[in-house]
Amino acid sequence: MIMKVRGVPEELQILRALNNRKSFTHQEKTKYLNAEKGYDGECKFDEWLAPLLNGKIVLNDLLLDYNHTIFQIDSLLLTSEKIILFEVKNSEGDYYVEGDGWYSLKGKEINNPLHQLHRNTVLLRGLLRKIGFKIPIDPRLIFMNPEFQLYQTPLDPPIIFPSQLNRFKAEMKKERSYVNDHMTKIAKHLLKLHLDKNPNTRLPQYNYDELRKGVSCKSCNAMYERFSKSFFLCSSCGVQEEYEPAISRSVYDYELLFPDKKITMNTMHDWCGQVVSKKTIQKYLTKEYHLVSSGRSSYYIKS
Numbered sequence: 001m002i003m004k005v006r007g008v009p010e011e012l013q014i015l016r017a018l019n020n021r022k023s024f025t026h027q028e029k030t031k032y033l034n035a036e037k038g039y040d041g042e043c044k045f046d047e048w049l050a051p052l053l054n055g056k057i058v059l060n061d062l063l064l065d066y067n068h069t070i071f072q073i074d075s076l077l078l079t080s081e082k083i084i085l086f087e088v089k090n091s092e093g094d095y096y097v098e099g100d101g102w103y104s105l106k107g108k109e110i111n112n113p114l115h116q117l118h119r120n121t122v123l124l125r126g127l128l129r130k131i132g133f134k135i136p137i138d139p140r141l142i143f144m145n146p147e148f149q150l151y152q153t154p155l156d157p158p159i160i161f162p163s164q165l166n167r168f169k170a171e172m173k174k175e176r177s178y179v180n181d182h183m184t185k186i187a188k189h190l191l192k193l194h195l196d197k198n199p200n201t202r203l204p205q206y207n208y209d210e211l212r213k214g215v216s217c218k219s220c221n222a223m224y225e226r227f228s229k230s231f232f233l234c235s236s237c238g239v240q241e242e243y244e245p246a247i248s249r250s251v252y253d254y255e256l257l258f259p260d261k262k263i264t265m266n267t268m269h270d271w272c273g274q275v276v277s278k279k280t281i282q283k284y285l286t287k288e289y290h291l292v293s294s295g296r297s298s299y300y301i302k303s
Ligand SMILES: [Zn+2]
Pocket: 217, 218, 219, 220, 221, 222, 234, 235, 236, 237, 238, 239
């Protein structure tokens, strides 16, 4: 049973919106591509895990706080015997282990993911104890990408390599589990403690003026340049799209990037690149939003 489904993380949504509207530095681009890749790995993991959920509860993408330390868990699988804490990786390429460090074949040290797994396990155990639950935690670092290879791995670490995915799955299928009160209580409690926003997220700097304005094509992401009879037409790929979902995407990006700013007809007309008339913008906003008049200015809020 899935009690918390995985959505596109807000950080990735923001990076996607920015990628289309801002020239990223090399570092920002890398951060964005890593976020896409990580999310892709997590989705593959969800598919892999799907046949194993009988009698178990899964909570995806949890953000928790234990004694003012915020930690994020890719996936928690609650069984009647234990909690399996999954740290999901989608890395590819060749790496080796030397002492406590992980290195690429070129010798560049990368963050040792076992440290993160250990840290998350300690924090989760502390949190569970604090809220009055005692249950064994089985931490697992799982690599989803078949192009990943780690050399000189110490024996018996909690790692599941791509070549072991099938065997691990078969073993898990054999373990019997049934949903009981205890695990349901734990899951509900953790869900209540889940935080929506991670204050430690570091995003690229941006301001309204520097961002590219427009409505992006649903198919190729280029900005639409033509609009005719309620349809946007993409000059790059030839797709045509009705104005409502297209403008909705653009307004959503604005709300995501500027959560403190007000939605007004003029701002949205500018944000959408002035490809459509103010009348069309107004038609969209009137349908989907609620108009608030305050003195000489008026703005829209979600209805
Ligand atoms: Zn296109």
